[in-house]
Amino acid sequence: MDHLGGTVARQGRRVLLVDNDPQSSITQGLIGPDATAQLPPGETIAALYRGEPVYPACLVRPTAFANLDLLPGSEHAGEFNRPHPHAEPWELQVSLVEALEELRRQYDLILVDCPPTLQMASWAALAASDGLIVPVQPEDYGSQGLAAVRRSIELVRQTINPRLRIVGLLITMYQGRRAVHQLYEKTLRELYGGEVFATPIPHSADIPEATMLRKPIAWHKPRGAAAKALEALAAELLARLGPEPTSTPEAQEEAA
Numbered sequence: 001m002d003h004l005g006g007t008v009a010r011q012g013r014r015v016l017l018v019d020n021d022p023q024s025s026i027t028q029g030l031i032g033p034d035a036t037a038q039l040p041p042g043e044t045i046a047a048l049y050r051g052e053p054v055y056p057a058c059l060v061r062p063t064a065f066a067n068l069d070l071l072p073g074s075e076h077a078g079e080f081n082r083p084h085p086h087a088e089p090w091e092l093q094v095s096l097v098e099a100l101e102e103l104r105r106q107y108d109l110i111l112v113d114c115p116p117t118l119q120m121a122s123w124a125a126l127a128a129s130d131g132l133i134v135p136v137q138p139e140d141y142g143s144q145g146l147a148a149v150r151r152s153i154e155l156v157r158q159t160i161n162p163r164l165r166i167v168g169l170l171i172t173m174y175q176g177r178r179a180v181h182q183l184y185e186k187t188l189r190e191l192y193g194g195e196v197f198a199t200p201i202p203h204s205a206d207i208p209e210a211t212m213l214r215k216p217i218a219w220h221k222p223r224g225a226a227a228k229a230l231e232a233l234a235a236e237l238l239a240r241l242g243p244e245p246t247s248t249p250e251a252q253e254e255a256a
Helices: 002-010 025-031 033-037 075-080 091-106 120-128 146-159 179-195 206-212 225-241
Strands: 015-019 068-071 109-113 131-136 165-171 252-255
Touching: 002 015, 002 025, 002 068, 002 109, 002 206, 002 225, 015 025, 015 091, 025 033, 025 068, 075 120, 091 109, 091 120, 120 146, 131 146, 146 165, 165 179, 165 225, 206 225
Parallel strands: 015 068, 015 109, 109 252, 131 165, 131 252
Antiparallel strands: none
16 A cells, blocks of 8 residues: 555655554554554554544654655554444544544545454544455455455445445456466456456565565656556556546545
């Protein structure tokens, strides 16, 4: 998600990355694991889940890259990432919803990174977002969870966020020479048609290398195959979201 956000930011749009995963992978990828561990919980997304009286803009910090800001994650948010989120009090979700609503006019795009579970953190992001990008690995274990994702989306639509939609299914870790990947890509496209982004993200050493160097791929190796794929994905994403933003944009919030 940080590489997609970095690609869009390098194209001149204002992007906010929200690290909503208690593992804090995006935060670690941008400022390093030691700096992430040293962040006080009150300066991260944990403050929102705790209901602390904080202005959302005070939690946002600039990155070293133009147009790219970060609302950092924290392992302390993990205590709120409970199962059966639809049965939990609304107060656990409302702080994130209200925070993103307050921040959205400052950005052209808000990307919310979520854990790979449909628990409270993901539920809160779905409650706050306009759309959902679903990463899918082109293998059986990567595509089996789509039914559960769709059930959760429908439940969110029926209860708290009727505007939520799937923006696209994104094939990741793709190796075009592997027959099994070709087969699953073909199957996904047959099953879901235009819902699947035309651009798959290749399995590339450039991406973990960029993360290790604390750079989005667009700044690390902009001419590499992975960066070119993310450029194509960014163009496709923006086209799916609609017209280019005006001078006073209302950000599109996407959970992934």
